Amino acid sequence: MESAALSGAQRALIRQSWRRVRREPEQHGAVLFRRLFDLDPDLLPLFQYNCKQFASPEECLSAPEFLDHIRKVMLVIDAAVNHLEDLPCLEEYLRNLGKKHQAVGVKVESFSTVGESLLYMLENCLGAAFCPDAREAWTKLYEAVVQAMRRGWDALPEGI
Numbered sequence: 001m002e003s004a005a006l007s008g009a010q011r012a013l014i015r016q017s018w019r020r021v022r023r024e025p026e027q028h029g030a031v032l033f034r035r036l037f038d039l040d041p042d043l044l045p046l047f048q049y050n051c052k053q054f055a056s057p058e059e060c061l062s063a064p065e066f067l068d069h070i071r072k073v074m075l076v077i078d079a080a081v082n083h084l085e086d087l088p089c090l091e092e093y094l095r096n097l098g099k100k101h102q103a104v105g106v107k108v109e110s111f112s113t114v115g116e117s118l119l120y121m122l123e124n125c126l127g128a129a130f131c132p133d134a135r136e137a138w139t140k141l142y143e144a145v146v147q148a149m150r151r152g153w154d155a156l157p158e159g160i
């Protein structure tokens, strides 16, 4: 993972903004996923627990299993923020996470929409404090995370 791309100032901006978000991960994670389903409603059917499909984003957003997924996503972002100086130590975990998402039918392109939703959530939570420099720093960090997950897709043999 390319950690060199993040400057010291960018790492500071990321840590500072995440301090506000991490206080209420479920609430902010729900803003992220509500936005995701607004931008791409076709992602809803990918979330099925015990083979049951959700009838609406609202139903999904109130299911305990999905709330667990929200917590898992926020924990991965938290881990990235806690390892800004050493992102490569997350490489193997993220590559495997990418593989798992491919296995449940996620398309790698959908992670761009997740990125847009993440920026939306940060703006929603931080307001004016989410300045253009902070947006750029978060965009770089998210890209590094997705690049590592993408390598999980690339790692699979063809035809699987």
Ligand code: HEM
Pocket: 043, 046, 047, 048, 065, 066, 068, 069, 072, 073, 074, 076, 077, 097, 100, 101, 104, 106, 110, 111, 114
């Ligand atoms: C298009 C967006 C996404 C979809 C459709 C999706 C879907 C899923 C599904 C169906 C599962 C398995 C069931 C579950 O554990 O709830 C899962 C697991 C998981 N997802 Fe996602 N996910 C998405 C984005 C993300 C992102 C952005 C992250 C973190 C950066 C993430 C982190 C995780 C984690 C940590 C697990 C548990 C993996 C394990 O069991 O080891 N997901 N995801």
